[in-house]
Amino acid sequence: MCELAVSYARHVEKVGRKRSEEARAAVLRAMRELVTEQGYSHVTIEKIAARARVGKPTIYRWWQSKNAILAECVLSGEVLPTPVEPTSPTGQADDAAEWLHAVLAYIDANAPLLRGIVAAAFEDAAVAEQLSIHLAYPIEAVLQQWASISGPRSPATELSARALAQLFMGAIVYRLSRTPSDVAAGDDPMEELFDMLVSRLRIAAS
Amino acid sequence: MCELAVSYARHVEKVGRKRSEEARAAVLRAMRELVTEQGYSHVTIEKIAARARVGKPTIYRWWQSKNAILAECVLSGEVLPTPVEPTSPTGQADDAAEWLHAVLAYIDANAPLLRGIVAAAFEDAAVAEQLSIHLAYPIEAVLQQWASISGPRSPATELSARALAQLFMGAIVYRLSRTPSDVAAGDDPMEELFDMLVSRLRIAAS
Amino acid sequence: MCELAVSYARHVEKVGRKRSEEARAAVLRAMRELVTEQGYSHVTIEKIAARARVGKPTIYRWWQSKNAILAECVLSGEVLPTPVEPTSPTGQADDAAEWLHAVLAYIDANAPLLRGIVAAAFEDAAVAEQLSIHLAYPIEAVLQQWASISGPRSPATELSARALAQLFMGAIVYRLSRTPSDVAAGDDPMEELFDMLVSRLRIAAS
Amino acid sequence: MCELAVSYARHVEKVGRKRSEEARAAVLRAMRELVTEQGYSHVTIEKIAARARVGKPTIYRWWQSKNAILAECVLSGEVLPTPVEPTSPTGQADDAAEWLHAVLAYIDANAPLLRGIVAAAFEDAAVAEQLSIHLAYPIEAVLQQWASISGPRSPATELSARALAQLFMGAIVYRLSRTPSDVAAGDDPMEELFDMLVSRLRIAAS
DNA sequence: ATCTAAGCGAGACGGTACGTCAAGTCTTGTT
DNA sequence: AACAAGACTTGACGTACCGTCTCGCTTAGAT
Incomplete structure (x- = not known):
């Protein structure tokens, strides 16, 4: 009787807490503001984390690098609207x-x-x-x-x-x-x- | 008694050891090579100093920043000949x-x-x-x-x-x-x- | 229809799932093994959770600290028999x-x-x-x-x-x-x- | 003719800036104070660096670990006089x-x-x-x-x-x-x- | 022929930021 | 309500460079 259940469980749908959309948006927003205010070379991951009120590991969990965050800013249409x-x-x-x-x-x-x-x-x-x-x-x-x-x-x-x-x-x-x-x-x-x-x-x- | 001495020293002519042209050339050369090999963002002052076999203070004595060294590379015609x-x-x-x-x-x-x-x-x-x-x-x-x-x-x-x-x-x-x-x-x-x-x-x- | 059931539950007896004895034993066992293998200072809650196939909150629900787990290991006679x-x-x-x-x-x-x-x-x-x-x-x-x-x-x-x-x-x-x-x-x-x-x-x- | 010179050069005597005795003493002192105040497990390298007004790399340059610092405290007779x-x-x-x-x-x-x-x-x-x-x-x-x-x-x-x-x-x-x-x-x-x-x-x- | 001021390579210094690990908490969906 | 999973903030880790500061040694014009 479990066979059907198993076949249904193909889409296990990833258990655990979901990614926080709030955190994602805050990071992109912080990047946009900091680049505008201080210039890209003065933006650091730590400043982004502090301004976005987000932990550094959260940033590294989802983005590979500072450049990747900026690329997503462009991608998500927040920069060139x-x-x-x-x-x-x-x-x-x-x-x-x-x-x-x-x-x-x-x-x-x-x-x-x-x-x-x-x-x-x-x-x-x-x-x-x-x-x-x-x-x-x-x-x-x-x-x-x-x-x-x-x-x-x-x-x-x-x-x-x-x-x-x-x-x-x-x-x-x-x-x-x-x-x-x-x-x-x-x-x-x-x-x-x-x-x-x-x-x-x-x-x-x- | 120093007064006479001072009056003689009209052209004080900077006493002391002269700037080493060898060191200057080695720094510019190291910058050129490192940018070519590793990309500008991976070039550090320490790498330049090590490759040019030059002390860091010698670099900071003559250049204000990494950018200034690169600017002098261009200026000195070593880049765009x-x-x-x-x-x-x-x-x-x-x-x-x-x-x-x-x-x-x-x-x-x-x-x-x-x-x-x-x-x-x-x-x-x-x-x-x-x-x-x-x-x-x-x-x-x-x-x-x-x-x-x-x-x-x-x-x-x-x-x-x-x-x-x-x-x-x-x-x-x-x-x-x-x-x-x-x-x-x-x-x-x-x-x-x-x-x-x-x-x-x-x-x-x- | 639940109302009656509630009224019967004079001794509310803590509703909900009971504490898993399996999880408790797995945590103590993992602690014992990890201390033996890696030394106490290299044992982490995360390693215990992973080895015991248990969630971190389950550990924190029942123990106050890493030391408390070890204390219970001693207490439960699993260490000094x-x-x-x-x-x-x-x-x-x-x-x-x-x-x-x-x-x-x-x-x-x-x-x-x-x-x-x-x-x-x-x-x-x-x-x-x-x-x-x-x-x-x-x-x-x-x-x-x-x-x-x-x-x-x-x-x-x-x-x-x-x-x-x-x-x-x-x-x-x-x-x-x-x-x-x-x-x-x-x-x-x-x-x-x-x-x-x-x-x-x-x-x-x- | 260089042989004699080489034999004389045995004592090259390490060029460069000397180790700061001040920094060393400040680190040992900070360790001693922090262990006394907060207990060894709550002492961190960062707290030591902050209290000793010393950079973290200076600590890591001379000591392999927190334990090594404490060992030197004992060694230097500052603890068991x-x-x-x-x-x-x-x-x-x-x-x-x-x-x-x-x-x-x-x-x-x-x-x-x-x-x-x-x-x-x-x-x-x-x-x-x-x-x-x-x-x-x-x-x-x-x-x-x-x-x-x-x-x-x-x-x-x-x-x-x-x-x-x-x-x-x-x-x-x-x-x-x-x-x-x-x-x-x-x-x-x-x-x-x-x-x-x-x-x-x-x-x-x- | 000294003297002495500056430049030199080496390298330690106080710091900042890095990218990672673990702590302890919170959220989600399942049992 | 407890569970496994896992994302969250926080904070310390150990490392890489920063730009500055001794060191002891040339080097070369001034005395």
Whole structure:
């Protein structure tokens, strides 16, 4: 009579206390705040544990490293939220410009955090991958959409959506590597760059 | 009786042992090797001291931080050498393509070291500045030279040498943030990017 | 329908599952084995729980500390068993010698475990008390018995059974504090001690 | 020609900063105080470091473990000082009684510290050895001295100085394992023991 | 030809953070 | 209500580096 019971017990459903969602959220939140406040290189596991009111072993139980926590911050959409969603792609260059400026504004507003993420991406491939998935790919998708709407372009200006997205990523990343004062000294070509990319170049439907 | 002595010591000329050039070179060399071998985040002052057979106080006497040593590596031309010099700017697109590909090849060949430098640039403005001076500015200068030779272009494709140089920097930096396998998976738009930039875009004489 | 049942439960008799005797025995057994194998200071509650296939809260529900578990090991006679019972006190010195050598042999055979118990006694009065009850008092009782049989002795060598029992305890405890090699190096006065105590001294009937 | 030089260089005399005697003394002192105040099992390396105002690595650089520190406390004579020196062995029983009572008084006055040392001896052979060297051997030496002065005794009560010293050690150790209240409850046979040992037993010149 | 101030390699110092282990508590679902 | 499992906070562990501080030894300009 136990046979049936045993066959049912296939899904033993993991006994024991469940992972605390509260603790998980507190850790990610603490990481976000500390990177923003102090810069990624000054964030320590101990500071995260203290701010999140969480034990160190709880952190090490679920994350392999400081980088992994940051990667999950990006993954869980807590860092690069809605701005990356396109508003309404009508194929109008103005729409594109507007959207790109919104992304740019978001980046400027969250520069310290994003600088930390990019710095982490340089020493951890997993963070780099999350950055691609959550920033580069959405940009590429938006450009792809516009490309399919805005029709054929002169061969001279064709550039695949992917290549163009990577140009954007590079510009964003490089911009983040420089201090605000450095960039803001009337010397920032980002505006020129965006204007050019948005209004003059035409994206090839790949 | 000291007064005369003092008056003689017009050029006090720093008495005592002179700084050891040998030690300085050994430290920079150790930094370069260790970054290449182990990645910047795994380089420690103690490892540098041990490999350079130098005492820690000697390092701290002359450099403020690990980042400062790396910045001096870049500064002293030990990291980004001759390739950045243009071969012979005739205004031919082929020349430009050749030169850019040479730069690209150099970067690929020294990716671990350069990744370390870029990572350092994200946490230290001085390193970022050295990177600008020794990589971005030479690129800009080369592009400027070509612009002045190749004449006026249609307004649609004009882009300042500075903006274009920054596009290049961004592309290089972003490329470095990704693992070779990731980039080399037949998926790398860098070639397309360079081809487009070199052969289709026209650089505005600023 | 439960109301009636409740009203019947005049002697509420502690509702719910009864304490598992199986779990209790497994914990004591695990403690005994681990102390013997690894030494008391390397025994942890977690190792006990794992070996006894018991949850940590079950241990904490019934015992206050690691020392309390060990104390119960002693209490429950699982550690200091029958050898401490005298065989047949006829007042013959040979009987006493035989019995004491049996105790000594038992102690040598279980040295690691007993060393653990004595070590615990030094940091927990409750363990010390159990040790007195289960080792010192039986020894004293045996000596008392002999004293009452073997008659009056010269005053010069009288010593109360209690004092003599404590001398024995001290000798045993001190012997346990030394490594076998240290003791066995042909240098051990324990034999001499026992011979003297048994055959020459006379115990005063208190 | 280098051979002579090499032979001279035998005494290279260890370059580098010398060990801080101050730090060493502060650590031993902190250990002594903490054991006395809180009991050995509640002493941690971190508490020692904090109280001694010393870095943890400094402790680990020079001592292998908590037990090793305590062993050095004993070794350096900071724990078992002068009382163990005999006053003037004239062979008079009164002298012996006086001296033994002095030792006993010292032990009572430093019971918490000595309890810690004995507890450590049960889990570390090195501590046990120091305890032998600095307590058992001096006692033995004193007894030996008296034996050589006080002349021949009846064979029935002869006991070697070594055996007698170990009896003392056992009595001391066992006494330490019990709480003061337990011992002081008018129930302590130590006095009787000492009186007997000093005044009635005769020590054999080994 | 000393003297002496600075630089040198070595390495110990007081600290901070690391990543791990165990303590004792709490939660979950089962018996 | 007790149980096995296991996640939780806390705190100590022993290690790696940090940046600073003696050491005893060059080294080289000033006396």
